[in-house]
Amino acid sequence: MSMAVTVPSGGGQLRRLGERDRPVVTITIDGAEHEALAGDTLLTALLTAGHRVRESEFGDGPRAGFCWMAACQDCWVWLADGRRVRACSTPVEPGLSVLTRPAAPGDA
Amino acid sequence: MPERIIIVGAGPAGTRAARILAEAGLATVLLDEAAGNGGQIYRRQPPGFRRPYAALYGTEAGKAERLHAALDGFGGLIDHRTDTLVWSLDGRRLMLNTAGRADSLDFDRLILATGAMDRVIPLPGWTLPGVFALGGAQVALKHQACAVGAKTCFVGSSPLLPYVAYQYARAGAGVAGVVDTTPRSAKLGALPDLLAVPGVTARGLTYMAWLARHGIRYWHGATPLRVEGGEHVTALVFRTAGGAERRIDCDAVALGYGLKCEHQLADLAGCAFRFDSPTRQWVVAQDDAGRTSVDGLYVAGDGALIRGADAAELAGERAALALLADLGRPVDAARVAQIGRHLARIDRQRRGMDKAFAYPNHLAQSLADDVILCRCEAVTVGEVRRAVTEQGADDINRAKAFCRVGMGRCQGRVCGPAAADVVAAALGRPIEAAGRLRGQAPVKPVPVAVLAQAELGETQSA
Numbered sequence: 001m002s003m004a005v006t007v008p009s010g011g012g013q014l015r016r017l018g019e020r021d022r023p024v025v026t027i028t029i030d031g032a033e034h035e036a037l038a039g040d041t042l043l044t045a046l047l048t049a050g051h052r053v054r055e056s057e058f059g060d061g062p063r064a065g066f067c068w069m070a071a072c073q074d075c076w077v078w079l080a081d082g083r084r085v086r087a088c089s090t091p092v093e094p095g096l097s098v099l100t101r102p103a104a105p106g107d108a
Numbered sequence: 109m110p111e112r113i114i115i116v117g118a119g120p121a122g123t124r125a126a127r128i129l130a131e132a133g134l135a136t137v138l139l140d141e142a143a144g145n146g147g148q149i150y151r152r153q154p155p156g157f158r159r160p161y162a163a164l165y166g167t168e169a170g171k172a173e174r175l176h177a178a179l180d181g182f183g184g185l186i187d188h189r190t191d192t193l194v195w196s197l198d199g200r201r202l203m204l205n206t207a208g209r210a211d212s213l214d215f216d217r218l219i220l221a222t223g224a225m226d227r228v229i230p231l232p233g234w235t236l237p238g239v240f241a242l243g244g245a246q247v248a249l250k251h252q253a254c255a256v257g258a259k260t261c262f263v264g265s266s267p268l269l270p271y272v273a274y275q276y277a278r279a280g281a282g283v284a285g286v287v288d289t290t291p292r293s294a295k296l297g298a299l300p301d302l303l304a305v306p307g308v309t310a311r312g313l314t315y316m317a318w319l320a321r322h323g324i325r326y327w328h329g330a331t332p333l334r335v336e337g338g339e340h341v342t343a344l345v346f347r348t349a350g351g352a353e354r355r356i357d358c359d360a361v362a363l364g365y366g367l368k369c370e371h372q373l374a375d376l377a378g379c380a381f382r383f384d385s386p387t388r389q390w391v392v393a394q395d396d397a398g399r400t401s402v403d404g405l406y407v408a409g410d411g412a413l414i415r416g417a418d419a420a421e422l423a424g425e426r427a428a429l430a431l432l433a434d435l436g437r438p439v440d441a442a443r444v445a446q447i448g449r450h451l452a453r454i455d456r457q458r459r460g461m462d463k464a465f466a467y468p469n470h471l472a473q474s475l476a477d478d479v480i481l482c483r484c485e486a487v488t489v490g491e492v493r494r495a496v497t498e499q500g501a502d503d504i505n506r507a508k509a510f511c512r513v514g515m516g517r518c519q520g521r522v523c524g525p526a527a528a529d530v531v532a533a534a535l536g537r538p539i540e541a542a543g544r545l546r547g548q549a550p551v552k553p554v555p556v557a558v559l560a561q562a563e564l565g566e567t568q569s570a
Contacts, residue, residue: 013238013340013360017279019157019253039154044252051237051340058486062339064237066483066522068244068251069148070141071225071370073517073553074483084555089141091154 013047013064028080028097036092043068043075043087052100053077053087062100078102111435114139114202114215116194116373119147120175120417121409121424122221127178128428130185132437137213138179138188139204145188147223147409148243149417150175151250164250166275167311168417175421195558196549197376203562205554210561217404217434219427220374220392221420224367224410227389228264229471229526230489232479233335234363242364246272255281257360261344263332264364265289265465267312272362273324274315283324284358287346289365289468291329301460304453308416309460327354331471335361365467367414368525372547374411377402383540386462387414388469389525390544396448397430398423406431419454422447469539472529481530482523484516489530496534503543504531517553520545 022037029049036045043065046053052062053075065075068088075087080097087098113129115122118140126138138145144152150172153159161169179186189206196203202218204211226241233239238257240248242264245256249272259282262273269286277283302309319326329349336343336355344356371392375381380393380401391413398406408427409420426447433439475481477490495501495510504527507513513527514520520527524545532542550559 014248014252014254014256015258015281017249017253017255017281018159019153022156039156039252041252044248044254048254053237056235056486060235060480060486062237063235063483064340065240066244067225067241068247069225069241070552071518072241072483072522074522076517076553086553 012049013051014044016048025092025094027092027095030098030100038092040092041088042077042085042090042092042096042098045092046077046087046098046100050100054100055102110135111216112214113137113217113219113431114213115219115221116140116202117147117221117223117409117411118142118145118188119221119223119409120149120420121223121411121427122147122219123175123178124421124424125219125221125408125428125431126186126188127182128425129431130182132432133185134432135185136187138186139192139194139202139213140188140190141193143190144176145179146172146176147417147420148247149420151247152176153251153253157253159253171417171421193552193554194373195551195554197373198549203549205558208555208558210558212562215404217406217431218377219398219406219408219424219431220371220411221407221409221424221427222370222373222411224369224414225521226364227366227368227467227525228363228522229365229468229529230475230479230481230523231332231334231363231471232476233337233341234361235480235483235486236335236337236341237339238337238341238359239335239361239363242266242268242272242362243367245360245362246275249275249279249281255279255360256362257341257358258282259284259358260360260362261285261287261356261358262362263287263344263346265468266364266366267461267465268364269465270312270315270319270326274318277319277322277324283319284344284356285325285327286319287327287330287332287344287356288465289330289332289471290464290466291349294466295328295464298460298463301456302464304456304460308457366465367410368521369414370411370521371407372519372551374400374405374407375547376549376551377405379405379407381544384413386459388467388539389414396426396451398427399430399434404434415451415454415458419451419458422451422454426451469529472526473533475526475530481527482513482516482520484518484522485512487511487513487523492527492530493534496531501531502535503541504528504545505543507531508545514545519547519551
């Protein structure tokens with residue numbers, strides 16, 4: 001394995017198993033900066049940072065995606081600019097700002 | 109005017125079909141949602157990743173490399189459009205979303221090679237963060253070099269169970285154990301059929317032996333009971349074949365009961381379907397070359413019949429040869445016969461797989477009323493049962509109308525099989541009597557802007 005620029009995997013859901021020597025891409029998750037890696041999908045970025053992707057609209061708790069192949073549609077998230085994207089098929093880009101919790105009433 | 113030929117899906121079947129048609133001098137448009145060809149099975153890693161083919165695809169590295177290269181040099185004949193979702197089919201027109209831009213394409217002949225996805229059976233706690241589809245856990249590894257947890261428990265009934273557990277352990281990920289619902293005796297009973305393709309079976313046994321050698325427990329004949337956790341997974345609880353309740357500490361669960369066809373576009377095209385008893389699912393009715401009931405429309409690969417990547421490549425070639433024959437072009441009869449023999453051998457081996465990793469149809473039927481069945485809209489098992497017993501739904505589509513099961517964003521892709529089991533059990537009838545969830549456009553969510561462009565006809569028809 002090549003020399004790794006250590007990216008803290010923190011207490012997130014996923015564990016990186018290699019390919020760590022990629023450029024860092026800084027994104028914002030719920031207002032907090034997070035260092036993802038170029039080539040990460042948004043799903044990977046969210047789940048290396050934490051354990052959630054979104055809140056179920058039906059009140060049954062947080063969700064973190066499911067199928068990883070653009071079929072289950074369980075990982076749609078809001079971007080701060082109002083766009084909705086499917087996290088498992090969206091690559092991270094510098095400055096991307098994503099919300100895993102619904103904006104408070106009156107926001108947006 | 110030359111025939112307009114479109115292939116949907118650039119996995120093993122679609123790639124091979126495009127290549128065969130190009131070798132015959134025919135131009136095709138090849139459409140796929142991904143950034144490169146290969147499908148899910150030979151899914152490519154993003155640019156900038158450096159793992160070699162052997163690390164990504166193991167014994168199948170050579171096949172993956174050949175398939176990835178199969179379009180090279182044919183750019184003049186194969187118009188491969190990446191990042192392109194086909195979200196609807198209307199007569200002889202496909203509606204496309206290419207990276208947020210609406211488009212449409214008309215075809216004379218169409219090969220649908222739309223692949224498959226995980227088939228799952230819900231259990232209490234399965235919507236907790238940390239529960240993922242089994243094939244998805246493999247995609248995380250292949251495409252993102254990540255394990256879905258620090259300690260993953262593999263649960264279900266699928267040849268992928270020992271395989272992905274092995275891939276995880278080999279890649280340095282923690283494996284908490286493998287919980288397989290099929291009894292060991294069923295696996296032994298399946299051996300005669302499995303040996304129709306001895307190489308594949310030997311590989312599977314190798315993975316199981318490797319897991320055993322490395323102290324990773326593999327439970328046969330188990331019954332998954334629930335996933336535990338607050339904000340995310342902390343344990344899987346199951347009943348052993350002997351009847352004891354066991355708890356495995358883990359922070360992720362990879363769940364899979366085989367694969368199911370992605371055939372929504374064939375449905376929109378009006379193709380006839382039939383119930384395939386061995387794989388216990390509805391499939392597009394097709395002849396042995398992939399011709400459907402709709403003239404000029406062919407199916408190939410795991411979207412047509414679940415039989416794996418090797419068969420998908422052969423079926424893609426077979427469908428392309430059928431298309432050529434239907435155009436009155438000469439076709440190598442010896443090659444057609446050879447493909448037929450090869451597919452027959454794989455089919456026999458798949459019959460063994462279907463027994464060795466049987467679909468446990470009793471599981472969904474015995475779920476408690478309060479278990480969430482539909483992830484999209486949190487519809488419970490009890491709501492589906494009541495749609496039958498109290499509201500009189502006599503099939504899955506009526507149940508959908510009453511309680512919204514299968515009506516959410518995924519259109520029943522995830523909950524469909526289990527919902528059909530619940531409906532059939534509530535009706536006291538066999539599974540095929542529950543019917544088939546009908547699809548509708550868009551087959552996957554499409555941004556409003558794309559729908560609006562399509563509505564206004566602002567698409568460039570090519």
